[in-house]
Amino acid sequence: MWISLPDEDLLERDSGDAIRAVLRIGTCDFPAQNRRGFCLSIRLVAQGVSAEQAEMRCGLGLARLQQALLFGLARYANNPASEM
Numbered sequence: 001m002w003i004s005l006p007d008e009d010l011l012e013r014d015s016g017d018a019i020r021a022v023l024r025i026g027t028c029d030f031p032a033q034n035r036r037g038f039c040l041s042i043r044l045v046a047q048g049v050s051a052e053q054a055e056m057r058c059g060l061g062l063a064r065l066q067q068a069l070l071f072g073l074a075r076y077a078n079n080p081a082s083e084m
Contacts, residue, residue, distance in 0.1 A: 019046045019061045 021044050028039040044061050048054035 018048070019044070019057045021045075021061060021065050 021042065024041045024043075026039055026041065028037055029035075030037055042065065044058055044065065046054045046058035046061055048057055
């Protein structure tokens with residue numbers, strides 16, 4: 001499953017290509033527990049007119065992504081029967 005999340009605050013000031021996050025949920029093995037589970041991989045791509053601007057956008061995007069994941073998990077923990 002692939003999900004693409006644009007950073008809305010940065011998009012208000014910049015073009016839609018400034019920052020992009022791609023999340024992938026996949027299966028993985030946990031040999032120590034002898035079981036299978038899920039893993040989350042994240043790819044965050046930021047562009048700017050300079051390397052410093054791209055680095056700043058990447059840092060801001062990472063903070064926003066962390067907030068979105070934490071709030072989403074908190075909402076799910078409070079009501080696991082609801083759809084995310």
